Amino acid sequence: MKLFFSVNDVENLQDIVQEALSLKESPYQHKQLGKNKTLGLVFLNPSLRTRLSTQKAALNLGMNVMVMNLDKEGWALETQDGVVMNGTTVEHIREAAAVMGQYCDILGFRSFPKLQDRDEDYSEDLFNKFVKFCNVPVVSLESATRHPLQSFADLITIMENANNSPYFSGEGHVKAKPKVVLTWAPHVKPLPQAVPNSFSEWMCRAQAEGLVDFVITYPEGYELAEEFTKGASIIYKQDEALADADFIYVKNWSSYSDYGKILGDGQDWMLTQEKLKFTNAAKVMHCLPVRRDLELSSEILDGSHSLVIEEAGNRLWAAQTVLKRMLEKLPS
Numbered sequence: 001m002k003l004f005f006s007v008n009d010v011e012n013l014q015d016i017v018q019e020a021l022s023l024k025e026s027p028y029q030h031k032q033l034g035k036n037k038t039l040g041l042v043f044l045n046p047s048l049r050t051r052l053s054t055q056k057a058a059l060n061l062g063m064n065v066m067v068m069n070l071d072k073e074g075w076a077l078e079t080q081d082g083v084v085m086n087g088t089t090v091e092h093i094r095e096a097a098a099v100m101g102q103y104c105d106i107l108g109f110r111s112f113p114k115l116q117d118r119d120e121d122y123s124e125d126l127f128n129k130f131v132k133f134c135n136v137p138v139v140s141l142e143s144a145t146r147h148p149l150q151s152f153a154d155l156i157t158i159m160e161n162a163n164n165s166p167y168f169s170g171e172g173h174v175k176a177k178p179k180v181v182l183t184w185a186p187h188v189k190p191l192p193q194a195v196p197n198s199f200s201e202w203m204c205r206a207q208a209e210g211l212v213d214f215v216i217t218y219p220e221g222y223e224l225a226e227e228f229t230k231g232a233s234i235i236y237k238q239d240e241a242l243a244d245a246d247f248i249y250v251k252n253w254s255s256y257s258d259y260g261k262i263l264g265d266g267q268d269w270m271l272t273q274e275k276l277k278f279t280n281a282a283k284v285m286h287c288l289p290v291r292r293d294l295e296l297s298s299e300i301l302d303g304s305h306s307l308v309i310e311e312a313g314n315r316l317w318a319a320q321t322v323l324k325r326m327l328e329k330l331p332s
């Protein structure tokens with residue numbers, strides 16, 4: 001694997017989940033693979049889970065790790081071509097990425113959308129330029145439109161907890177496939193669509209591979225770009241969508257059609273214990289960080305239905321699997 005940017009970089013979901021669970025069972029089995037190899041993690045935005053889980057994943061594989069908060073610790077970055085750099089930007093992405101590629105065998109890169117110009121964000125111009133100019137394998141630590149390490153960890157979590165899955169180890173009645181529902185949640189700030197886009201893209205693929213049934217619910221105006229939701233059932237009434245759900249994935253996102261806008265407070269969309277009554281004792285997921293009692297009730301977060309900590313724990317095995325696959329393709 002030379003690039004991990006979306007689910008399209010994965011050939012078979014069951015195989016990659018199996019590999020992640022094998023690493024979870026025996027984390028140090030490939031400790032020699034990363035010897036004398038260096039991972040560089042480059043952040044243009046804050047991070048807790050992605051930063052720490054990817055570092056730990058690299059350490060488990062015997063790699064060295066360097067982390068750079070490029071927005072705070074680097075020179076002000078120019079990303080456009082053909083500009084005379086006589087303003088505030090000091091270093092062009094062409095040189096910055098190329099230089100980081102000289103020091104690292106694999107790079108991770110995180111950048112968020114600006115949520116001002118949809119075409120610019122959805123072109124993934126910055127991420128693509130980083131990949132093009134660094135000249136080493138790149139793992140997305142979240143980009144303007146996707147968060148693949150998060151979605152991979154989400155799939156691992158669902159497969160581990162789904163009672164029909166080959167990986168299932170708990171109690172419960174057997175269903176043909178788990179019903180997974182992505183539900184919009186309220187927030188006070190406009191947030192990117194990267195997590196729901198990516199989750200939807202991975203779940204649509206999981207559905208196509210016969211692993212889940214996938215439903216999305218949101219207030220009108222919060223439709224995601226169609227390229228990410230092909231195959232999903234879209235139900236506008238939240239209570240209808242939640243009926244008989246096995247997994248509920250809670251996430252806020254800003255409008256795609258009225259790009260980057262919040263269209264109302266949507267407080268009645270917060271998932272509560274009361275709403276779980278419609279479900280099949282659903283397990284509740286969220287990528288974190290979460291605003292308690294705004295996006296998701298404390299009662300759910302602190303209760304037995306919540307998978308959020310387990311889900312964040314699985315970020316490690318998702319990252320380790322991706323890094324392992326990249327290391328296996330590096331020249332020795």
Ligand code: CP
Nearest residue numbers: 047048049050287288
């Ligand atoms: N879920 C997630 O990516 O968390 P961080 O932003 O803290 O890395």
